[in-house]
Amino acid sequence: MQFPGSLLLSVAAFAGAAAAQGVSTYVNPAVPTGTPIAANYTGPLRPQVHYSPPKGFMNDPNGMFYLNGVFHLYYQYNPTGLGAGNQQRRLHVGEPADRAVPPEERQYVFSGSVVVDANNTSGFFPNQNNGVVAVFTLARYNADGSGGPQTQAIAYSHDEGYTFQYYDQNPVINSTSSHFRDPKVIRHGDAWAMVVAYAQEFAVGIFTSPDLKQWTWASNFTNHGLLGAQYECPNIVKMPVRDRDSGAVVDEKYVITLSAQPGAPLGGSVTQYFIGDFNGTHFSTVDAATRLTDFAKDNYAAQFFYGVEGNPISMGWASNWQYAQQVPTGNNEGWRSAMTLPRVSYLTKAPRIGWTMVDEIYDPEPILGDSLASKTDMGNGSVTVDYADVASGALYVEANVTGIDVAKATSFSTLNLTFASPASGEALRSGFYLGGDNPFFVDRGGLRGFDNVFFTDKFSVADVYYDGAADKSAAWRVQAVLDRSLYEVFVGGGRHAGTVLLYPSQPLTLLTVAARDLPPGAKVSVAVWALKSTWAGLADEQGTVVGNVTAKAPAAARRHMVYEGEFSA
Amino acid sequence: MQFPGSLLLSVAAFAGAAAAQGVSTYVNPAVPTGTPIAANYTGPLRPQVHYSPPKGFMNDPNGMFYLNGVFHLYYQYNPTGLGAGNQQRRLHVGEPADRAVPPEERQYVFSGSVVVDANNTSGFFPNQNNGVVAVFTLARYNADGSGGPQTQAIAYSHDEGYTFQYYDQNPVINSTSSHFRDPKVIRHGDAWAMVVAYAQEFAVGIFTSPDLKQWTWASNFTNHGLLGAQYECPNIVKMPVRDRDSGAVVDEKYVITLSAQPGAPLGGSVTQYFIGDFNGTHFSTVDAATRLTDFAKDNYAAQFFYGVEGNPISMGWASNWQYAQQVPTGNNEGWRSAMTLPRVSYLTKAPRIGWTMVDEIYDPEPILGDSLASKTDMGNGSVTVDYADVASGALYVEANVTGIDVAKATSFSTLNLTFASPASGEALRSGFYLGGDNPFFVDRGGLRGFDNVFFTDKFSVADVYYDGAADKSAAWRVQAVLDRSLYEVFVGGGRHAGTVLLYPSQPLTLLTVAARDLPPGAKVSVAVWALKSTWAGLADEQGTVVGNVTAKAPAAARRHMVYEGEFSA
Secondary structure, three states, X not given: OOOOHHHOOOOOOOOHHHHHOOOOOOOOOOOOOOOOOEEEOOXXXXXXXXXXXXXXXXXXXXXXXXXXXXXXXXXXXXOOOOOHHHOXXXXXXXXXXXXXXXXXXXXXXXXXXXXXXXXXXXXXXXXXXXXXXXXXXXXXXXXXXXXXXXXXXXXXXXXXXXOOEEOOOOOOEOOOOOOEEEEEEEXXXXXXXXXXXXXXXOEEEEEEEOOOOOOEEEEEEEOEEOOOOOEEEEEEEEEEEEOOOOXXXXXXXXXXXXXXXXXXXXXXXXEEEEEEEEOOOOEEEOOEEOEEOOOOOOOEEEEEOEOOOOOOEEEEEOOOOOOOXXXXXXXXXXXEOOEOOOEEEEEEEEOOOEEEEEEEEOOOHHHEEEEEEEEOOOOOOEEEEEOOOOOOOEEEEEEEEXXXXXXXXXXXXXXXXXXXXXXXXXXXXXXXXXXXXXXXXXXXXXXXXXXXXXXXXXXXXXXXXXXXXXXXXXXXXXXXXXXXXXXXXXXOOOOEEEEEEOOOOOOXXXXXXXXXXXXXXXXXEEEEEEEOOOOHHHOOOOOEEEOOOOOOOOHHHHHHHOOOOOOOO | OOXXXXXXXXXXXXXXXXXXXXXXXXXXXXXXXXXXXXXXOOOOOOOOOOOOOOOEEEEEEEEEEEEOOEEEEEEEEEOOOOOHHHOOOOOEEOEEOOOOXXXXXXXXXXXXXXXXXXXXXXXXXXXXXXXXXXXXXXXXXOOOOOEEEEEEEEEEEOOOOOOOEXXXXXXXXXXXXXXXXXXXXXXXXXXXXXXXXXXXXXXXXXXXXXXXXXXXEEEEEEOEEOOOOOEEEEEXXXXXXXXXXXXXXXXXXXXXXXXXOXXXXXXXXXXXXXXXXXXXXXXXXXOEEOEEOOOOOOOEEEEEOEOOOOOOEEEEEOOOOOOOOOOOHHHHHOEEOOEOOOEEEEEEEEOOOEEEEEEEEOOOHHHEEEEEEEEOOOOOOEEEEEOOOOOOOEEEEEEEEEEEEHHHOXXXXXXXXXXXXXXXXXXXXXXXXXXXXXXXXXXXXOOOOOOOOOOOOEEEEEOOOOOOOOOOEEEEEEEEEEEOOEEEEEEOOOOEEEEEEOXXXXXXXXXXXXXXXXXXXXXXXXXEEEEOOOOHHHOOOOOEEEOOOOOOOOHHHHHHHOOOOOXXX
């Protein structure tokens, strides 16, 4: 990542994430490091099943990997301010990153990734098979504030990522470009492969290495999709191709995800993906289509966890640079930004629309609390749930419509999920229009807690997943998590997913699920659960959570890294 | 085009446009044809410098051509209803299109284009060089309502498009596909070339013909860009490449524009474009990027006028299928949908971002009325214009910021254009954020005349046109037309263009242009003109306009076809 526009000089460090691992790594004495950061997670806008930082400003997820049952998450972090503009942190792990930089200049660490060097290809780990290597960008800034070269560097960890040593021969990829950043490394065959953004040349560079130290440029993947004003945070991941009906793995492909901002169609930040083949040096797409990972606009810079077998798992930054530094959680509660829920991805060939990445919600079962409602055949009726007394304020909702003859649905055939505040009259609207083009929509325009000219109110999607299916009694399915100031919906089992920030002036406490004008034979099932707060369990008697300590902490303290830290892939 | 979803069986006819030419072409006796349709164009939401139909529902522009000083515009039209759903019109030009169709089935005419067969390649025009041929889709529907084959057909006109003869050997391109439509024909070398959509296969078919009767498939342009749920209304046009600074023509390329709906990133309908080379049979893109013609969501199915030399000229349908049939102009004033302003297009290579189609506003000079304000150096001040007494209710606004050092602009450096209703407190907001990523935004969320879950409130764009320019004292420029219920903005001289429908509950009558926090040296010029209504001049003493008669009418009566019918290319 790079901070946008006029904020260029004030950057977050990849190593900022190390604070979340309880490691003292910072040179700026004004920033509290090496000690846990305590905070209160009870604010009415504070998500309870999404990760958010204890205080201050967070952005991109970085260095994500899975090892020995733990999902590791680092992130860009400014604990002393509510915007990226206050960040002044540098990499200082064992050897300072900037020791070769003249004192009047500055060198920061930008986003990157982590791999597990199980076979000690790097030589850093002669006595272990769980060595961890971080690969990240060093960004030089000149004394006059202009951008200097961005280069790629590594650091290594003998303790599964809790402490790092800076490699003494960095950078491992030199460059004169001031927009060359965000390396993501995977294992391919007997080598390492990296994708990295030539951000303002609209190219993804592909490099290979035998040892994570010596890198060779192999190819560029250039000018694909929506350009925005720059490319950022490319990812590459191997993904199973599953038969849509049986779920069986029938093939495998690679996916490049590519974030771009500013300049997304919906404004600001967007992430797109490309499906193709990868031979370790070159990526070739199956077609020239541009596909988006999210139908709303609050999911950026997602990264896939290294080391996950089977369906890849990713998380993104649940925000958008257009308003990330203005959202009211800052002034109201002292923090800004959360991560998305983890998503589990695979490829399939949908009828007619063809190649599609399906992003399923990670199994929510471990965080389900009380069942609040359950109807198996609601008909053209409704279910109302007053959840004002649910401590987390967070819900999980599933609704399914089956047995519907699409041809008999009308433009009035709807299934709506509405979350309201009786106190203020505000409402978050969402739902299916089952006739016509079957779109799903989310409308946050009825909430009044945030006025910003870039905070778009409405999002929608045309779900053609079932078009052309032999079974005309198609099923519509929505799975939704409402988490105070975050709404995440998964439509058609993940055929579409949307991440939506929301800022009501009063808490939303009343859910209505209502079906209307469905044709005869349509069957509607609805189930609603309270969600258990993952933060409440970490709080002491005063309600204080030590929000970014996981090193050597008991397993329970890791749960917040994703909403259920102990889950397995 | 095709009507979405459940409306499939009720389609508008290409020949509907003939009504706008004063031609009696319809077989449905319930539809008033052959006589002008009279209407009142004074409603508070009725655009005064955009084309809208006298009554009922209009959609795609069709068959656009320029000949002997006149721009001809046909369109999809239902004069008896306020949505596409009521349309029951068939092609009936000389020979009925459906004479070979069993009476229990139906055949409609879908969108298409027109060419001038100056050299009589068709043989239809032995004695003239201004013969006109329409090329369009015949869409068969089975007795059970399911879609039958869509094929391509032609009709020819000896009187410059005012009356047509149906070709007696139609279709000229046969097919068994039920989603094969919207042919657009151009002249290429010594042959005709057609692009036509295989809508649900996400392919643009390219055909060639020596005579407009015999067509040979040449290639497909497949799976490019945003797929949506189907492709519609492809266009192909030769376009000059101009040097960005001098404006000189340095090259020429071809552009394919391609509409897709539903499923656009902003919801519903979207138009994208691809830049490349065309040899008469194959189109190859300069890159794999996806570029959009409009940063808002109310511009669909645009078509380029045949026969324009130099910079091509196009117009689009200023709406979106998500709400086109629900907008309040229907119930309030008895009409729905307008066309966009004409745009004049060329290609250029912008700094860093590279290949770009620039869409300039067609010179508004002929419709400018009184100058309402003019400041050449406003500084960090403002200009307020009360235009309640401007009869058209329509304004043209130009604002320019020059001499600004981008590095010194902050995130508070703004230039805002706000149109307000003092009576209701509503406001349409728009403007530049000159610091940071320099986006331009439009926010219609402060207007309360229309509540629809798909009517997105906010649009924005990141203008990187000047990034990297040698001259850091870059110029920001916006040209805006507010036309009662339509707002069209051209940013950076057309580097970005946005078409925005708007529905205030009370007329907007107060404009404020305000600059804030611009750094020293910044120079702001603002000019505001009233616009002359093109409809007022056509009204009789009772205010009635015969809104769709142009054949044999005096020149003045053609002016509404575009906002100045007599302009030359």
